[in-house]
Amino acid sequence: MLALGIEGSANKIGVGIVRLDGSILANPRHTYITPPGQGFLPRETAIHHQQHILPIVQAALKEAGVTPDQIDCLCYTRGPGMGAPLQAGAVVVRILSLLWKKPIVAVNHCVAHIEMGRVVTGAVDPVVLYVSGGNTQVIAYSEGKYRIFGETIDIAVGNCLDRFARVLKISNDPSPGYNIEQIAKKGNKFIELPYVVKGMDVSFSGILSFIEAVAVQQLETNEFTDADLCFSLQETVFAMLVEITERAMAHCDKKDVLVVGGVGCNIRLQDMMRIMCSERGGNLYATDDRYCVDNGAMIAYTGLLAFANGVTTPLEEATFTQRFRTDDVHAVWREKKSLPLKENGVVNPGIN
The missing domain is CATH 3.30.420.40 (ATPase, nucleotide binding domain)
Known part of the structure; x- marks a missing residue:
């Protein structure tokens, strides 16, 4: 066929x-x-x-x-x-x-x-973290359907990153999230941001508002660099995603994780998730931008x-x-x- x-x-x-x-x-x-x-x-x-x-x-x-x-x-x-x-x-x-x-x-x-992630990587029955510009969900298959165990209660993580990229006038080519990832590699000062996890759900709108205000402030004080801001935002939102994914793994009694969606290309997110999976005796399955x-x-x-x-x-x-x-x-x-x-x-x- x-x-x-x-x-x-x-x-x-x-x-x-x-x-x-x-x-x-x-x-x-x-x-x-x-x-x-x-x-x-x-x-x-x-x-x-x-x-x-x-x-x-x-x-x-x-x-x-x-x-x-x-x-x-x-x-x-x-x-x-x-x-x-x-x-x-x-x-x-x-x-x-x-x-x-x-x-x-x-x-x-x-x-x-x-399904693309499963067949590309060979993941059989993992907990799925689906992260993109419009969606953020923790999913697992059960009784004929992909059940949502946790999700964003406001904006998606990709939308959060994209909107912050607009504040810093970061290029959209090839994508704002990719460019934030590259800039974040040069950051060395962590800025404490709101960390909003509610059970297996997350919220990103408050984090975005907070870091937008910090970005405006740093234009006057030069206390932080754009790289510090991108680094801090990534570390915070990705830590939240790892936490809810691990909670879903415990709830579903699964050891493996599959990361899909545009934000799933982020190497830092994959590294953080891989560490968590290895500590639980499981594997991370992820792909590249193709x-x-x-x-x-x-x-x-x-x-x-x-x-x-x-x-x-x-x-x-x-x-x-x-x-x-x-x-x-x-x-x-x-x-x-x-x-x-x-x-x-x-x-x-x-x-x-």
Whole structure:
């Protein structure tokens, strides 16, 4: 079986072509990058996606060396995400379905991150930390669904980092979070920030407000550097994430952790989580930006898993929703053994 997947829930538009055994035949994407100090708005992001999606579809088909006739199903991101960008992907998949006469499979963006992470790294049944610009959740599989054991009660950790990057006028190329990570490596003075953990939930809005005020103050006093601010913010929010993940591990009686989502690329977060896992006799499973960052292959692969188990989405129901909970999805494919992901015929072990 072969699937084409379209991802466009935020500022990246991607198209992936994947086989059921996990072989990635193509996975091109394009990112909408705004000037330093600015975020990306839904309307402008949707226009970006509309301008790039068809060339990316053509590039994916060419790279994979397949024709539309060879595609078994078309998968797309139903949600969660930004409304206008999601709509762009939903419209295109409906058009392609009519043109190519192929069935559609709607995919949950969060679940797609998890399934891509599992098949890339070989993680079997880990506690999942899903961290991105729009989501922060601690998840574990139980009784047919991915259950959320903890999450942010306000803004996501990626959104916290992105908004602070705007305060410091840090470049958005390739991403504000990546640039904060590089700047933080030069920090050597830790600034104590609010630490807000409530059970297995976290809150980042108060931390953001506090460090924004410190940043304005340091412009006058020069007491801290930008590197000190980035270092302190990373250390604080990542420590919070490690704490709630460990609490979920104890609750679920699991030893392994899988980190997915754009923020999951952060090496410092991976190092902190790896130390915690090793102390509990477990392993950390993580990947790099090819699979952590939003991409079409994760949508294609997850949709194909559902399609292989008889799941399709009628054309008239191939819509989008900004709020699509991870635990709303019945993961029917978890009842069967997953196959290893291959890239160009070679199993990719991820970063273990």
